[in-house]
Amino acid sequence: MTSSSTRDALEAAYRSEARRVLATLIRLVGGFEAAEEALHEAFVAAAEQWPREGVPANPYAWLVSTGRYRMIDRFRRQSRHAGAVAELAATAQAAESPPAHDEIVDDELRLIFTCCHPALESDARIALTLREVGGLTTEEIARAYLVPAPTIGQRIVRAKAKIRDEKIPYEVPVRAELPARLESTLQVIYLIFNESYAATQGPSLTRGDLATEAIRLGRLVVALFDEPEAVGLLSLMLLHEARRESRVDGSGDLVLLDDQNRALWDRELIAEARALIQRALAARRVGPYLLQAAIADLHADAESGAKTDWPQIVALYEVLRRVDPSPVVALNRAVAIGMRDGPAAGLVAVEAVMAEGQLGAYYLAHAACADLQRRLGKIVASRASYTRALALTRQPAERRFLEKRLEQLGEAPSAR
């Protein structure tokens, strides 16, 4: 075997196996840090041995067993882990047969569920998941989130310490806990995706990387754990991703759904999402992600804003409001009513939601109000609503959008 083809095999093994090997090693050597050292040592050994002895038939099994033996050796040398060595040697004997597919899947699920454990802070869950499951480096995560690397580094160190000190078990949750734990996991993935989608400041390339990573994580969860909500989240992300190109114009300004160039939408992603949604809906257990995906799919299906199936969208928001009674869902439903029944009905609905008082600091609520008022010719009220919206966002592209609207209002109210 030539050295370059071994190097390729090694790199391929790193890309495809490293996270799965880590997931198994955490279980076998008991803990993230020892497992990461074992993983590192396994790849060092592979770089030494594969060029001489050839690439093993099952790189995953080779790396797991080498990593574990290297750790046993190290613990023996340091001789301060006498107990651990005995235990490790015992598991080494037991795990000699090649691992079954189910076992690997379980290890990957253990890793994801542990990184997304509700006992960890939300920021820590995100950083840990991106690094341990996604394989990103601390520096890459920091660049994507526009924070200094030591900030992310510390979140990861603290999260691991918490897992160790509070003895958070490395396991797939039991059935009773499963819905809540899956929700926490999907939320981590969705937050990673949202970060890429919502923020347009900073280098757009690294932002796109976060979306790619969130979708990759979403695909992994669906492959490991075929639950309708996991499928719903993946479809929702695919549908948003399909519209990425058209969301922002050449100068980085926001383009509303209605004004987007639908020819730019990625039909392949939309088709993939649609097939996933159909399959998940057949399970007859709908949750918030699947419903949002179904709504996004109706938008993706429409030739134009006007030709959108608004009655169906309002109906889906009705169902969504029952499973997720949040004010933001109520607001979206009210806006959809405006599209179905006209701006007057929409404004009544939006004002009713705002009267409940939970959306006072949500800029999109004021922007939605302003838009309906503008369309009804209520220029003074619209101006006041846009001004309130502007005071509530610091995101540059959103600010430019609202400022432009305010400017247009000032020009010739009668012409609108």
Place this chain on the structure above:
Amino acid sequence: MRYACLIYFDPKKVFNDSPESNAVLAQLGALEGELKASGHFVSGLPLTLPNEAMTVLVRDGKVSATDGPFMETKEVLGGFTVIEARDLNEAVQVAARHPYAQLGYIEVRPAVDYTKPRPKL
């Protein structure tokens, strides 16, 4: 990525012939071999105490060299190890294996990446 692990300690806590510090000093010999075996080691240099140092500076073209530094700080730079690590967290984990981390502390500093702009302060 390359990182420098800068080792700081209070010499009075290291060279006091106590059982604790002697136990730590006894572990030092094995470290370099371990870091080499794990592929992390790039280079390293233990340093003498600052009273054997000289400080050089050039101002207006004139060289001045003094002995010292005699700073009032208790902790001094005791040496450094340069390592290769996947990322900052791996570097921190490697640094935590350094025996001196038990007596002093280790500052993990990423090497400058010349593809990035210089900081502006």
